[in-house]
Amino acid sequence: MKLSNNYKRFVFIPSILSLLFLTSCWSTNEIEDLGLILGVAVDLEEEKGQEGENVITLTNQLATSNSSNAGIEGQGTQQNAYKNVSETGSSLMEATRNSLLEIEEILLAHHVKVLVIGEELASTTSLQQTLDYFIREHEIRQSCQIFIAKERASHILETSEPSVVPSMKLAQMTKAHDRNSKILMPIHLSKLNRKIQSDASFLLQNVISDQGEMKFDGASVFDGKTKKLQGLLNKEEVEGVNWITGEGKGGLVKSYVEKKSTPIIYEILSMNSNIQPRVNGNDISFDVEIESEGRIGEQKEATSIDPSSNETLIKVEENIEEEVQKLVKSVSEKTQQEYQVDVLGFGESLRIEYPKVWEKVKKDWDKTFSEVPIQFNVNVTIKDYGTLGNK
Amino acid sequence: MISLQAKNQLTASQTAVILTNYTLAVGILTLPRAAAQEVQTPDIWITVLLGGCVSLVAGVIHVKLSQQYPGKNFYEYSQNLVGKVLGSLLSIFVIVYFLTLSAFEARTVAEVAGFFLLDGTPTWAILMPFMAIGLYLINSGINPIARLFEIIFPLTIILFLLVIFMSVGIFELNNLRPVLGSGIMPVLKGIKTTALAFTAAEIMVVLVAFMEKPEKAIKVVLVGVGIPTLFYLITVVMVVGGLSIEVAQTYTWPTISLIQSFEITGLIFERFESFLLIIWIMQIFATFTISFYAASLGLSHLFKRETKPMIYLLIPFIYIVAMMPKNINELFKLGDILGYFAYILFGLFPLLLLIGSWVKEGRHETKQ
Structure with a gap:
């Protein structure tokens, strides 16, 4: 009897104690507090930094609570379905973290669908350098697609229609490759990485902003050695x-x-x-x-x-x-x-x-x-x- | 000293399942990179096949050796063969090997899970529950281990094949061509690396003694090495086909990167890396527990004590060894060192022991 009592206590106390550790999801975040990044645009600034380094503007497109019920009529639909946050820095990671200075959301990069790189940056900096962060960061999936923006990349991720999320639209638009041969085969990050690693020259789809709306327009030619933009195809x-x-x-x-x-x-x-x-x-x-x-x-x-x-x-x-x-x-x-x-x-x-x-x-x-x-x-x-x- | 009771016996299929689960380990995530770095041509799948063959030969040697001493495991018969002092020394080496291996597996889980799944959770907080569950499992001997592995095994096969074949959409046959474009030399060069991933047949020196019918052990090795070889082959083919040989070298965990390279819309899930991690963690857990068990078994024979206290005795050592690598490079290095250690310990010595036992036997016969 005594033994079994002891045994019970032996089991009982640890089980109660373990409750403390089994509350689950200690580091949980509510979905309303998350800033899901859907698309990223990278641009080169003309001005140099204090030490003469390049200054890069990173624009993160975040989903808002309106993204999911886009298109439903009602109050509050005047608010945009997306929110663009731009911040500068000498590196991409720095720019991302800098944007935390101005927003309340917790940035989450698991759902990045598209990556738009400005022509200016692509023709002056090796693409390998620009993409290093996106390949290294484990949150960003290798399935995200890459585009080159003629002019400024951040303009591509803007639209006048409030119910449209430009990043999602861009990711969807490449599906028309099946029906229109003027669109390149979609290139995702790991496929592009392959071209970069093997020093092969490659093409990337061009996007332009035509009266505030994005549009595919030809392709950019990248030199395999320098990995810089070298010319355009119509x-x-x-x-x-x-x-x-x-x-x-x-x-x-x-x-x-x-x-x-x-x-x-x-x-x-x-x-x-x-x-x-x-x-x-x-x-x-x-x-x-x-x-x-x-x-x-x-x-x-x-x-x-x-x-x-x-x-x-x-x-x-x-x-x-x-x-x-x-x-x-x-x-x-x-x-x-x-x-x-x-x-x-x-x-x-x-x-x-x-x-x-x-x-x-x-x-x-x-x-x-x-x-x-x-x-x-x-x-x-x-x-x-x-x-x-x-x- | 523990005695082999009836319930402590394994059927041939159980043994094969244990061997399979033990073999499949860290390599699922890292083998494509390690092999690609060594071989540099798309032919690494041939290297994997050859590595499997090497492992098969090693396994047969271990079995042959163990079959000379029915019902006895390595720790017991090594003393018979080479004498008490040398035998104990060999046993200690083997114990250290299994201990380090289990620590290595535990730490790798902590690293990968910490990076991909549990961002911000400290390493010790992942290690400790992992070790505690392992402790709980091996507490009651080899049979519960075998039964758990029998549950893990079909799950692994189904989930793994499902997840890896999802990547067929980005698979490009051209990435695997040309076959043997640079000749056979790079392929042979890589065997050293792929055989490392397969250094697994050594567990047979412990397992054969548990078998109901030890004469089936050769078949067990064929199946238990054959299935993992097939798994590794599929992994390497899909990773190189999906990512190419150049890229496979650059990713730290190429198999996860492969699964991250596509999304499938229309199914309930779009992303499958968590499935891959689930089965991978189960497989690591399997390797961890069985090597943990082998180490404690060795200790119990060495000190002629029960196995249970040895299990508790080992826990702090495993933890300390697991926490030794300071960064990911040191962790990979530890894995390599373990592999080389295994070459000598389980490649060279058992062969010598086997020859020795044949010679001994021969003498007996001539005397009679």
Whole structure:
């Protein structure tokens, strides 16, 4: 009896004591007190710091309590669904912590969706330096997407519509890549990190602020060695990029049956490309096979062609192929001659097919690339013409 | 001295589960980086396979050795083989190894959980409950351990495969190509590192003695090393395929970074790193408890005392060793040292002992 009493006490006291330690969530924060960062914009300031160092402005876009019920009519919807907090510092982390001087929320970076970098910063500072903080910080997920803003990055994260959160909108907009070949394949942080670590040149999607609203507009070319912005590609050249890399999933090509007749719109259903390197002694060249299937999506004058005749279709296909040839040639010439960087994945195919050759040329690849001959073969097949067939 | 009672026996499948759980440890998160740094080509998956083979050979040696002395574990038969003094010395080395290993595992959990999950929680506050639960588990011997591991094991497989295959969306086959582009040399160079992740078969020197049917031990090693090899293989292939060889080198915990690189909308969960951490912590816990148990078993044989007091005796030592590394570099270094220690202790010595026991046996036979 005594023993069992002792035993009971032995169990009882620790259990009571343990309650003290089992209150759970000691360091809990209420969700209202959290400042969820949804997007980050980074800009370079013109003025230098006290010691001549660069001054960076970091704009954090925070979700407000209105973000979740955006669009619901009622009182208080006049308040914006987001809140931008800008602060300067010589490093990104410093700027983030500096913003704590002016806001009451506890900043939380788990939900950063987009990262917008100003053109000014991208062309003067190595991207590796800028991104170091975002890759190192464990709170920021490697799945966040990266964009380059023409002009100021913080303007991209602003909108006149109160119910829209610009960061979320931007993250969603890249999904249209599937249907429009003027948009680059979305690039997330770990994929970009790969390009940076392997010293490969790369492209990033450009965003502009058009009358206060964001808009995709071409791409920025980054040099793999300096990791700085070196030049721009326009929307049509981005189309060419998507054709060459085969990363595009959908889009349109304008074509004709005869020159100067009414246009026929070709809707891309699939794009595939195969970059085949050829090595002959010291000479490197590339053959690019581009294949696409699609349908006739629109035709200005329904009577102008008869799509049920195969001859007409072949003619249209040839015209489309020519059009695609133009697109891919203009971008490959621009990157080879004007920028002299390989952002189209030619080096990658050489690395895979001829690893020994690649070892020799990889150090100066961008320079070597600028002089290699590239041959494009385009093959387009029109599968059908929608629900409007025989005239 | 403890006696082997009927309830202290393990079936062959239980032993295989224990071996699997023991093998899967820190490497799930760090192996891709360690191997990538060593090999530098996308062929590290071949290295992992070869590392598994090395581990398999070591495991077979351990089993063969243990099978020479049915019902006896390493601590007992080492004295038979090489004499009391040398045998005790060997036992002490093995005990120190298992103790350090359990401390290393505990500290790694504290580091990773502290960084990713419990921001602001001090290391000791993570270490202590972890050790306390381990203590509670091994208090009643090998069977509860085996039963817990049998619960952990299927959970690990399902969750791990689920989480790792979610990354298929960012998987690029080109990251794994070309195969053997720089020849076989870099691959061989990396075996040293991958075999480190597999230094696990040593637990067999303790486990075989617990087996109901020790003759099945070779099969156990095949399964118990085969499954982790497959797991590590999948991990390395998915990490390199998803992140590329260049990036895998730069992340401290590449597997977590891989899981952080994608979000899947539409499912209840968008992010899966916490799942990965859950199974990883369970696996570390498994390795921690079994090596903790092996160390206390060794002590009990050395001092010819019961196992239980030895468990309590070991706790402060494990804590002290766990707190020794000052930063993450020293922690990784400790892991490497442990690996090299294991090479000599469990690679070289058992082979010598096995040859020694064959010679001894041979003499017996000629005498008769």
